[in-house]
Structures are given as structure tokens and as C-alpha cells.
Amino acid sequence: MANEYYEFFCPVKMVAGFKALEHIPFELSSHDASRPLIITDRGVRGVGLVDIVTKALEAADMQAIDIFDDVPPDSSMITVATIAALYREKECDSILAIGGGSVIDTAKGVNILVSEGGDDLRAYSGTGVVKSPLNPFFVIPTTAGTGSETTNVSVIKDDKTGAKVPFVSPFLLPDAAILDPRMTLSLPPKITAATGMDALTHAVESFTGLAKNPISDAYATAAMKKIVTHLPEVLKNPSDAAGRLQLAEASTMAGIAFSNSMVGMVHSLGHSVGAKCHVPHGLCMSILMPHVLEFNLSVSSENIGELLLHVAGSDVYASTPVAERPAKAIATIIALKEEMYALCELPRKLSETGSVKETDLEDIARMALDDGSMLLNPIDATFEQALSVLKKAF
Amino acid sequence: MIPIKKGFEADIDYNYQRMYVSGMMQLISHMLKAGSQVDDVIKTEVAEMPDGFVFRMNVMPGELSLTMQKQQGALVNLTNYTDKPDLTMSFKHVTFAFLVFSFQEHTAQAYANERLIIDGDVPTSMKVVRCLNRLQTVILPKVVAKKAVKTYPDLEFIQKIQMTTKTYSQFLVNLVKER
Structure with a gap:
């Protein structure tokens, strides 16, 4: 044991x-x-x-x-x-x-x-x-x-x-x-999308971080399913009160998950992008999440592979070989980002925010190493690794 | 001979755990002092800490502790510091400290498992954790260090031997000076 x-x-x-x-x-x-x-x-x-x-x-x-x-x-x-x-x-x-x-x-x-x-x-x-x-x-x-x-x-x-x-x-x-x-009915589409991706990041980082546990996993996975199902629907029909409630519940469930399991490097980088360039937090999460998952693959492939069940559904999960599940889970999240862009032009890259310059990235990487969220990321990133992730997200 | 308790899982008597943790805290504080004098990675981290910064690692309720302060660019041991430190890392029980100091669990995992409470300035606490990780990487054999830290860094064998030698040498020099 x-x-x-x-x-x-x-x-x-x-x-x-x-x-x-x-x-x-x-x-x-x-x-x-x-x-x-x-x-x-x-x-x-x-x-x-x-x-x-x-x-x-x-x-x-x-x-x-x-x-x-x-x-x-x-x-x-x-x-x-x-x-x-x-x-x-x-x-x-x-x-x-x-x-x-x-x-x-x-x-x-x-x-x-x-x-x-x-x-x-x-x-x-x-x-x-x-x-x-x-x-x-x-x-x-x-x-x-x-x-x-x-x-x-x-x-x-x-x-x-x-x-x-x-x-x-x-x-x-x-x-x-x-x-x-x-x-939440009057929330504009872009803020709805960004905050929904923030909640999804809470759930994903809770599920893949060092402090994950069976109970927070239950909240995290239920939250993921609600978000991937209802976020696009609500953006297509903003007056969908039932869908809005599903997102509010998902946000709270993801909150319960991460308040017990904490978050990781998406938040370390995101806090630093926000502090340096004043990009809204949810937007940072949306942009950075798939890149950090790719970075964490070498030690967290099993957990990231399990994400597939909750972000793509049981049919996709069952039809995907185990070895391909981590990459497919990340691809599913990237596809969700693309959908957010198509529905409300939520930026997909740091460069698309209009607030981040490439010359900012070194400072952001340095700040991210001192962010407390890094402690529970599956890998301790070096400055060079953090910078590399940021460049991919730029 | 160390008595082993029988039960759900074999365990070492708390008194022996306390003795071991106390010894390791002494050793780590002296090695960290040496590391902050000769190891470039630790020196860089310490350079970014505020002057006079005090951190403490202790076991609740506080009978076992190590307290260090940044003085003139390096870390020194404090023996009778009574104010509240800028950063405190507290193990909830001696057995949790034993898990970390016997390299069964790294610091981040201890924090993830709610065995360790970190109270104080967060950015500086990350620097302290990196100093401890670097120290363990340098002074421990690779096979042990890989269990003691979350991510073992790219460190060539020759580099490791050089840093290990420098750190242990400085540790011995400091011991002689302090006598």
C-alpha cells in the first residue's frame, strides 16, 4: 500500500x-x-x-x-x-x-x-x-x-x-x-465561455494533480461532463435557463473539487499572465490548459487518458485504445476551445488576447515558478520548461 | 536494535522516529547553510529572498524545529528565535516528518496529503521548497534523491559529484569554524 x-x-x-x-x-x-x-x-x-x-x-x-x-x-x-x-x-x-x-x-x-x-x-x-x-x-x-x-x-x-x-x-x-x-442569465457570451473554461480547468487540474482523491474526483468528473455538454448549448442559446443552472452547478462542483485537491501549473501560468498582462483569469485558463496537459503527459498520462471519458463520453472512450486516450482527451479540449472561438470569438492563443507580448513571456515564466499552484503540479517545471509551454500557447 | 511495532503495517517506534527527525533537522539545517554558500542554484534562490527572511520547519506542537535566516546572502541557523517566522512549514505529527526525512514521501506529496501546513509568503515558500529539493538532489545518492524530490532534474554525474563534494566540504569547514 x-x-x-x-x-x-x-x-x-x-x-x-x-x-x-x-x-x-x-x-x-x-x-x-x-x-x-x-x-x-x-x-x-x-x-x-x-x-x-x-x-x-x-x-x-x-x-x-x-x-x-x-x-x-x-x-x-x-x-x-x-x-x-x-x-x-x-x-x-x-x-x-x-x-x-x-x-x-x-x-x-x-x-x-x-x-x-x-x-x-x-x-x-x-x-x-x-x-x-x-x-x-x-x-x-x-x-x-x-x-x-x-x-x-x-x-x-x-x-x-x-x-x-x-x-x-x-x-x-x-x-x-x-x-x-x-x-447568470445576463452574462455576456464571452464571459460565459471564459468562466465556463475556468470551471473546467478547476475540474481538470483537480483530477490530474498530486492531491487528487476519490471524492474530489467524483465532483470533478461530474462537473466536466456538465460543462462540455452545456457550455456550447448555452452559448448558442444564452436564454437557456436550465443550461445556465447546469453551468452554475458545474462551477460549484468544480469549486468543491479543487478546494480539496488544489490546482496546478495551468493556474501558476495563468495567475502570472493575469498579473503581468491583465488578461481575464478564465481566458488564461482556456488558452493554457491543453498546453500544460501536454507538458504533464510524461508523468500523468493515465489520469489525462481518463479525462477522455468525462470530456468526450463513453462511446469515444470505449472506442479509443488506451495508449491513444491521453492525446485524444487533449484534442477534445482543443476542439472545445475552437468551438468557443467559433461561437463567441474566445481567444485561443495568448497572442489573440491583444494584451500579451512575446517579450512578456520570460517574466511570466519566472513569476509562475513562485506561484503556489506549482507545488501540486505533477511535474516541477523549470524556467525553460515554463517558457516553452508559454511559447506554444502564444 | 530499533524495535519494530507489529500491526497493520510495520512501523518504527515514535521515540525512534523523533530521534531520527531531530537528527535529520540538524543535518539539513547545516547542509542547507553550506549549500547556500557554495551551490549556485541555492545561492540564486536565496539571493531572491528578502534580507532577514526567517523560515521554520517544525513538527507540531513545536518541540522539533529548524529555523534559518537569510543573513548576508546566505542562510544561517537560528537557535533561539521567538518571533513569528516569515514562513512556517509545520508537520502535523512526527510520523509525517519521518516519512519525508526518511525519503518515503517528498515535500510536495506531504503537502498534497495534508500532512504539512505551509503558512506565510507563498512565492518565498516556493523558493525554500526549491532549495530543499536542490539540496536533496545534491547530497543524496541519485536512487534515494529520486524518491525525495518530485522531479529529479537533469544533472550530469560529473556535475553532481562536483556539487556533492563542494557542499559536504563546506559543511565540514563550517563545523570546524563553529567549534
Whole structure:
């Protein structure tokens, strides 16, 4: 027996499906909460998504005590402290986060301060510093990609130093994630495609990384199947609410998978491309994923071969010889990328983003080696190898 | 003679594991100091760490630990450091440290298997992990080093012998100086 061991943890209640938002008043009252503060951003509020939630609350004689809608694209400690002061001033007792990754990370930070006390979030930075349950906290994702509603991490920028500070604790997880198709219906096609590919990358890297385990595999593979089935359909018919819900569920399932198994080199490179050239995260994932899988083939061919069953289906899997499955799995993902390009012109190469120059690649490769995701990639890449992958993706 | 427990899998008594881990931590801290003085790969990694950077590897609750600091471009051992280090790598139990220090499991796998908690600046922690990997590649026989690191690098035999000799020599020089 090898030294195999794993841990799996996800206490987040899933409230998912038709009219899921109307369950929020009950969820609040079951946590003895009645004075929620809504945290969101201007884009989300501007397209009317917050109104759907507030109307659902009002119909149950409950109302949001206040709405903070100025969360920036990068969560910041000043924003967290500002929102915490608002929460205390208005005597709120719970948080509803409506948005994507930045809003959710910001809300996690706010919940630390309003539950633990103090105004300086830095005091709680690091792993396991928060050691007790926080105030009632509910997340309503408006993108289907980040999976932040199921992660125990929040990364928030220190405005003084510019450093991105991690906060890690199981108590950061929300009490419930509310997945309602109305929240993602208005997502533009390109963002739908990019966030869907982000979720697919979470599932693929969770399934092929060093920390994979049987339970996260189950979530990852189910998520892959949902994404490859429904992402093209939703792009062809953006008002397909059932398909949107499938993608939201897939994103959350991929989030559960990677929050337990972590991610690998696609994320190391992608974080660095994003930091250097400001390319959206999901787009980086989509572009880089097949190239990193090819790089990892020498040690992960079995796991990559097994991907074929989940991204191409049982007929293709059964009719493909074992030795050809890894290459066919990668080819299937490349074909999906081509389909995304045909449907919404989602860039297929770094050069097509218009934001990355070939001269940036060396810096990106260097930064990627210091990214924590590299630790759980099946192979430790050297600078030259990381650069070679980036050049292929360019 | 080391007593072996009988059970689901043969195992070495915890007291002997603790003694072994303690000895290996001493050895690794001294070898890492030597490596940071003579090995170009480790020197490059250390050069990119902030001056005064302190990292600690310990076994919970903390009785076994090694603490090192970057001073004047190289790593030195700290024996009585009481502040919070910039980076802490904590094994949850002595037996998990034993798995790593007896080369049954590499550091990344220990982290993947939730046996090791890394707390601190992530980019610098990656540099520390690369230093440890390089050290093990240099000072251990290839057959052992391949188990001790996730990816054994392209390192020609002659190069390896040269680096091994330089590192062990510096280790001995440091021992004499410290006496």
C-alpha cells in the first residue's frame, strides 16, 4: 500500500435551482438572522441582479438593511474595513454576497472583522488564524466559474504594500451557496465561455494533480461532463435557463473539487499572465490548459487518458485504445476551445488576447515558478520548461 | 536494535522516529547553510529572498524545529528565535516528518496529503521548497534523491559529484569554524 491519504471537507449547504433565491429568507431565519447586509459590485447591481434578491426578501417581510455596491475588481483591505464599519453602524447580523470572486473574497474578509472584532484584517492573515464560527454568511454567485463559494480561502490586497494577502480557515466558508439561473442569465457570451473554461480547468487540474482523491474526483468528473455538454448549448442559446443552472452547478462542483485537491501549473501560468498582462483569469485558463496537459503527459498520462471519458463520453472512450486516450482527451479540449472561438470569438492563443507580448513571456515564466499552484503540479517545471509551454500557447 | 511495532503495517517506534527527525533537522539545517554558500542554484534562490527572511520547519506542537535566516546572502541557523517566522512549514505529527526525512514521501506529496501546513509568503515558500529539493538532489545518492524530490532534474554525474563534494566540504569547514 502506498502512502495514500486525503482529507475532504465541504460543509456549504447548496440551495440550487428554480426560484432558489426565494429560499434566502428561510435560510436567514434558520440562522436566527434578519438584518442582512448585501455586498456586491456596481456591474452586478447595474444589471438588476440585486433587485431580484431584494424583492424576494421583501415578499417575505424581510429587507436588506443596506447595500454596499462598490467592491473593486481586486478585493482590498480598505474596502473590507469600510464595509465592516457599515455593517456595525447599521447593526447588521448577516451577509449576502452577490457577485463573482472579488465580491465573495471581500465578503469573507468583512465577515472575519465583524465576527472576530477589530479593524485591521492583517491580524487574521495566514493559515488557521480564524478558529471559531463567524456570522451567518450566504453567497449568491453571478458567474459560473470561480467556485469561490466553496473555498476556505480569501485573497485580499494590502493597500499599503500592494501584496495580496491570503486568509485561510474552514470558518471562511459560507453557510450556504444559492445557485439560481436568473443570476447568470445576463452574462455576456464571452464571459460565459471564459468562466465556463475556468470551471473546467478547476475540474481538470483537480483530477490530474498530486492531491487528487476519490471524492474530489467524483465532483470533478461530474462537473466536466456538465460543462462540455452545456457550455456550447448555452452559448448558442444564452436564454437557456436550465443550461445556465447546469453551468452554475458545474462551477460549484468544480469549486468543491479543487478546494480539496488544489490546482496546478495551468493556474501558476495563468495567475502570472493575469498579473503581468491583465488578461481575464478564465481566458488564461482556456488558452493554457491543453498546453500544460501536454507538458504533464510524461508523468500523468493515465489520469489525462481518463479525462477522455468525462470530456468526450463513453462511446469515444470505449472506442479509443488506451495508449491513444491521453492525446485524444487533449484534442477534445482543443476542439472545445475552437468551438468557443467559433461561437463567441474566445481567444485561443495568448497572442489573440491583444494584451500579451512575446517579450512578456520570460517574466511570466519566472513569476509562475513562485506561484503556489506549482507545488501540486505533477511535474516541477523549470524556467525553460515554463517558457516553452508559454511559447506554444502564444 | 530499533524495535519494530507489529500491526497493520510495520512501523518504527515514535521515540525512534523523533530521534531520527531531530537528527535529520540538524543535518539539513547545516547542509542547507553550506549549500547556500557554495551551490549556485541555492545561492540564486536565496539571493531572491528578502534580507532577514526567517523560515521554520517544525513538527507540531513545536518541540522539533529548524529555523534559518537569510543573513548576508546566505542562510544561517537560528537557535533561539521567538518571533513569528516569515514562513512556517509545520508537520502535523512526527510520523509525517519521518516519512519525508526518511525519503518515503517528498515535500510536495506531504503537502498534497495534508500532512504539512505551509503558512506565510507563498512565492518565498516556493523558493525554500526549491532549495530543499536542490539540496536533496545534491547530497543524496541519485536512487534515494529520486524518491525525495518530485522531479529529479537533469544533472550530469560529473556535475553532481562536483556539487556533492563542494557542499559536504563546506559543511565540514563550517563545523570546524563553529567549534
